[in-house]
Amino acid sequence: MSMLRVTAEKLTILEHPNADALELAQVGLYRAVVARGVYRTGDYAVYIPEQSVLPEELIAELGLTGKLAGSGANRVKAVRLRGELSQGIVCRPAALAAADLAAAAEQGEDFADLLGVVKWQPPVPTSISGEVVGAPDLLPWVDIENLKRYPGIFEPGEPVVLTEKLHGSCCLVTYTAGTGEVQVSSKGIGAQGLALVEDERNLYWRAVRAYDIPAVAARLAERLGAERVGVFGEVFGEGVQDLGYGASARTDRPGYAAFDVSAVVDGQLVWLSAAELLDGELPLAPELWRGPFDPETVLRHAQGRETFSGRELHLREGVVVRPVTERWSPVLGGRAIAKVVSDAYLTRKGGTEYE
Missing domain, CATH: 3.30.470.30 (DNA ligase/mRNA capping enzyme)
Structure with a gap:
């Protein structure tokens, strides 16, 4: 598994081919499905990668209660939403409302600890x-x-x-x-x-x-x-x-x-x-x-x-x-x-x- 980092990223917004109410936010070569109109190309947002485990408070804030993977419904996993692969979560958590996300992206700041996000550890048979x-x-x-x-x-x-x-x-x-x-x-x-x-x-x-x-x-x-x-x-x-x-x-x-x-x-x-x-x-x-x-x-x-x-x-x-x-x-x-x-x-x- 790769290391866990929760970072601010500059977004490229693409059309979702199968859903009028959804769009694709591209981070690097990853694409995450987001609601239409929330972000525009050039905006900055926080990217939470796959295999992250989120605290209950953040899950509730993002409206993802009961929608994530794992026995605790708290793990980020790749899913298909209306036929498009969505990897990770693009969001702007309230805890970072005052943060300069553009500057954080430039500096490579890691928000995992601040947001209580940890890396999922697979079980060992x-x-x-x-x-x-x-x-x-x-x-x-x-x-x-x-x-x-x-x-x-x-x-x-x-x-x-x-x-x-x-x-x-x-x-x-x-x-x-x-x-x-x-x-x-x-x-x-x-x-x-x-x-x-x-x-x-x-x-x-x-x-x-x-x-x-x-x-x-x-x-x-x-x-x-x-x-x-x-x-x-x-x-x-x-x-x-x-x-x-x-x-x-x-x-x-x-x-x-x-x-x-x-x-x-x-x-x-x-x-x-x-x-x-x-x-x-x-x-x-x-x-x-x-x-x-x-x-x-x-x-x-x-x-x-x-x-x-x-x-x-x-x-x-x-x-x-x-x-x-x-x-x-x-x-x-x-x-x-x-x-x-x-x-x-x-x-x-x-x-x-x-x-």
């Missing part, structure tokens, strides 16, 4: 939880922001590669060359500087052993002259999330696909291409396209059916976008990488979002 230990040397995964929120991450025409985003649970493996120590964690647990104690019942450890990832990481460390190597992959299948790709997590060999590699070489952390380093070693997240960056091309490839199984068993979650040449992003203040999630995935019924 017992199969992917377990006993944990401190792991200060663990190489963590990074939160990936949505390209729709930050469309300026990539330059027009910049060479990029799109890989399919698989719906499972992120598995982190760190191999230390000097000691041969192997640390296994999830994205959420790893972000806390913790690793999972080896347990044959644990989903991540079963995948790590089934695909012999420590041996792959050891060979990679030797090849790179690295002190530590991180192998990042998605564990998936029936029993993990609602999209299974024809695999089952209830066996000794759950579905697995590597999508990224990091390494510490001469004391420096570098990110490397999983496709270049792990082809033939591990299953890989499918590459869907590469070429000059164009937002419309990326958005188009985010839609459709999954390709990992080779049978188009169900919808596609989306895509991950990376530059062909790894680089730092001034827009994000970190690694240049982004995701786009498909409309069908966002609006599917009965979906799970375990982490």
